Amino acid sequence: MNEKIYDLHCHSTASDGVLSPAELVQRAAEKGVNVLALCDHDSIAGxxxxxxxxQxxxxHLINGVEISTxxxxxxxxxxxxxxGLGFDETSPxxxxxxxxxxxxxxxxAIQIGEKLAQLGIPDAYQGAKALASGEVTRAHYARFLVQIGKVSNDTQAFKRYLSAGKPAYVKADWVDIATAIDVIHQAGGLAVLAHPLRYNMTNRWIKRLVVDFSQWHGDGIEVxxxxxxxxxxxxxxxxxxxxxxLASVGSDFHFPCAWIELGKSLTLPENVLPxxxxxxQ
Structure with a gap:
């Protein structure tokens, strides 16, 4: 009997993915995924x-969300x-x-549009909003900048305009990690540290992040x-x-591409607790 394929981190048009929730599920089925968590950025609209x-x-769908902190x-x-995984979506x-x-x-999003206007790129917020089904994110701005020919791809848009230190970057005062964990727990869910090696920090600082997350009673980490x-x-x-x-798995799928795919290469080492x-349960 084949083992189940789990993917507990992916995105739809409810945030910055390019597939609708239904299209995402269809693709997951085509890739053999048995258990899926839709984790849109700060949104459960999908x-x-x-x-x-x-159905x-x-x-099997597990309620998910990816909270920015x-x-x-x-x-x-x-x-x-x-x-956040397995929480009550009606939790106040x-x-x-x-x-x-x-x-x-x-x-x-509005402030990013204003900064781009100052850089000679007018109506960027309206352009990004036209590409978004839900909230406007930096990913939508990147796609807009590609669309109007300012950059050749999304990566270039972030490197030139949208990443920290670039001219259209706007820092957001997100909630702190401890509060996010507490809210997930109040909603009956489990809190997972997402993609720990993708924060552009040395291993020493990533390890400190893991220590803090654990001390704040986080439950799992994407292994x-x-x-x-x-x-x-x-x-x-x-x-x-x-x-x-606990050990979690997730493609962090946003759009079809060669190197990131739903359910792809998400096998856990044998010495962890899934x-x-x-x-x-």
Whole structure:
């Protein structure tokens, strides 16, 4: 009997993905995914559509969200993503947090548009909004900049305009990690540190982040993701075991591409405790 394929971190048009929740589920089914968590950025707007699609496809859907947080590390404030899994989407605490995050996102998006206008790129907010089904994110601005020919691809848009230190970057005062964890727990879910090796920090500072996350009673860490080396996966697995964290998996899929795919290469090392043993009890 084939083992189940889990993907507990992916995105739809409810945030900065390019596939609708139903299209995402269809693709997950085509890739053999059995258990899926839709984790849009600070939004659960896609869950209802995804749930209906999963029921038709025979996929088990786990409620998910990716919460943007701030953490002070390596000399500056850093944006860290915390995934919530298996929570009650009607929780008043979660609803209030996501409403606050949405307001921050809207304010940030408007400010980015104003900065781009000062750089000689008018009506950028309207252009980015036209590409968004939900909240306007930096990814939508990147696609708009590609669309109007200012850059050749999304990566270039971030490097020239949208990343920290670039002329159209706007820092957001996201919630802190401890608060995000607490809200996820109040909603009955598990809190997971997302893609720990993608924060452009030294291993020493990433390890400090993991320690803080564990001390704030976080539950799990994404051990398996697309594009990792075996050594990277084993390193994160060691951190998980050192801090009694459950091991999660996630492609962080946003759009079809060669190196990131739903359910692709998400096998956990044998020496960790899979998070779904708690989620699916």
């Amino acid at each position: 869950l209802a559509e995804a749930r209906t699609a999963c 038709k496809q025979g996929i 701030c953490w002070s590390g390596q000399g500056k404030d850093r944006g860290i993503h915390i995934v 605490e979660m609803t209030a947090l996501l409403a606050k995050q949405a307001a921050l996102r809207l304010d940030r 398996a993701g697309c594009g990792q080396s075996p050594d990277q996966r084993q390193l994160i697995a060691r951190w998980a075991n050192e801090h009694q964290l 998070i779904w043993q708690r989620l699916l």
